[in-house]
Amino acid sequence: MIPRRPGKRLRRRPWQEAGERRRQGIFLFTSLLTTGNVFCGFFSMLLAVEHRYTEAALAIFVAMIMDLLDGRVARLMKATSQFGVEYDSLADVISFCVAPAFLLYSFALQPLGRAAWFGAFLFVICGALRLARFNVQTGTVDRRFFIGLSTPAAAGVVAATVLLLGDEPLAHGIQIALAAAVGVLALLMVSTFRYWSFKEVDFVRRRPLQTLLVVVLAVMIVATKHDLFLFMLFTGYALSGPVRRLIVGRPLSVPAELVSKESP
Numbered sequence: 001m002i003p004r005r006p007g008k009r010l011r012r013r014p015w016q017e018a019g020e021r022r023r024q025g026i027f028l029f030t031s032l033l034t035t036g037n038v039f040c041g042f043f044s045m046l047l048a049v050e051h052r053y054t055e056a057a058l059a060i061f062v063a064m065i066m067d068l069l070d071g072r073v074a075r076l077m078k079a080t081s082q083f084g085v086e087y088d089s090l091a092d093v094i095s096f097c098v099a100p101a102f103l104l105y106s107f108a109l110q111p112l113g114r115a116a117w118f119g120a121f122l123f124v125i126c127g128a129l130r131l132a133r134f135n136v137q138t139g140t141v142d143r144r145f146f147i148g149l150s151t152p153a154a155a156g157v158v159a160a161t162v163l164l165l166g167d168e169p170l171a172h173g174i175q176i177a178l179a180a181a182v183g184v185l186a187l188l189m190v191s192t193f194r195y196w197s198f199k200e201v202d203f204v205r206r207r208p209l210q211t212l213l214v215v216v217l218a219v220m221i222v223a224t225k226h227d228l229f230l231f232m233l234f235t236g237y238a239l240s241g242p243v244r245r246l247i248v249g250r251p252l253s254v255p256a257e258l259v260s261k262e263s264p
Helices: 012-050 053-076 081-110 113-135 150-164 172-189 206-248
Strands: 146-147 195-196
Touching: 012 053, 012 081, 012 172, 053 081, 053 150, 053 206, 081 113, 081 150, 081 172, 113 146, 113 150, 113 172, 150 206, 172 206
Parallel strands: none
Antiparallel strands: 146 195
């Protein structure tokens, strides 16, 4: 073995440099997706200030797509990093905690006074606590389930509700009902209810034809009655955790082979 002379660096192979550039490119791409997530959340708040509530709700849904893509791309390309995980959590606080609370407060809760902004703040703080708990529990929970309602799902309930109700003035009873609903969503995020994560289901590989039909049907439903469909989808998912607890009960233990990392 020929000793390496002091101060002389070994030359890197071309394929090693190409692999490093590829990882850097993927890292940059996923970071740009997360930045797009932050921008959509910020843009949603700007639209809410201008009373363009429908567009503000759609901006939150675009943020959800960005959040879904950045995690999937990073895992598929094996380019995950601690920086990306932390950046994604901070982006989620803005897009799925602050932006939905601000949108709902501006849309319906503002006439209710101090109790309304307290409820909106409760949504924000519970969402932030949920994300912090998720980061701590990563690698120690069953990958098939989320513990507590995920922040994108809670934000989806808020955005879908705004789309369903439209830009028309709301009755006082509806405003009170929305104030109670935002409190329930906040508590669901910090609860111990289990929500199906759908990470173990690979429909595309196992049932490609059925998956294609479901996607086409979903697109047709969204195109014809998107507001009602999204409201039922996200509200049903939010209620699935308590319903599952009533049917199945509290889990006693988690199989060791199912303990692995999950994303928020």
